[in-house]
Amino acid sequence: MKKNPDRCECSIIHQETVDHVQQNMPKKEELFDLAELFRVFGDTTRVRIICALFISELCVCDIAALLSMTQSAISHQLRILKQSRLVKYRREGKAVFYSLDDDHIKNIFAQGMDHISE
Amino acid sequence: MKKNPDRCECSIIHQETVDHVQQNMPKKEELFDLAELFRVFGDTTRVRIICALFISELCVCDIAALLSMTQSAISHQLRILKQSRLVKYRREGKAVFYSLDDDHIKNIFAQGMDHISE
DNA sequence: ATAACACATGAATATATGTTCATATGTTTA
């Protein structure tokens, strides 16, 4: 996944436009972080977990039962959601309850739904 | 990537909650499509292309030069964006100009930026 | 204390995916 060939093999057609865009683009690192966030949303299991948590706080076993998946698989995915600061959790005895920890997810998902149902 | 073990190995703790969530969740196929859309946003190159197109319509070579990547790599990614109905294109002589074809992307990206800059 | 339960996690495996390379397609110009 190298990303810096010496130069583009095409002759550049619109240098001024390219310069203008270059000057107004967000920084590469910022866009990397943005892609990283969307990558978290780009998995069916995680999307289903998030949608479930829209409706109710749930413990790990609840989610596993709901999605017919193993506790381990769910736990791994919850870790990723935790690392992205999208879910929070609280311990209650042996159980750990997860819930959403972000106000933007709902809007992002709603907009996404709008797109796919066009 | 099997997703249907015979049953969750845990005893289910909150069956009523699980039932309630199950009844109110969007359909699995719908959530698959949603994840598929976000997966498209989950790559740095595609995110950078989209951000560039926020600013200006661009031909393939312009984008390749802008991102210091090969024409081929850009072309492959544009195909994915095309298939997801996120970009459109028009031909002008030898060049093909790409632009955004969706009103939701801007909102989704703005919300995403909000999240990462928290 | 020890067994049982809920959850977390490291390693391994299978699959998905982004880039490269070679080449094909479509358009313009000589």
Added chain:
DNA sequence: TAAACATATGAACATATATTCATGTGTTAT
């Protein structure tokens, strides 16, 4: 028509990642 250019695309390769399996950690109950 042929050459040059811009773009598209199939195959190969390398990397990323989701699930499984085995096992570790933390809590409760006996």
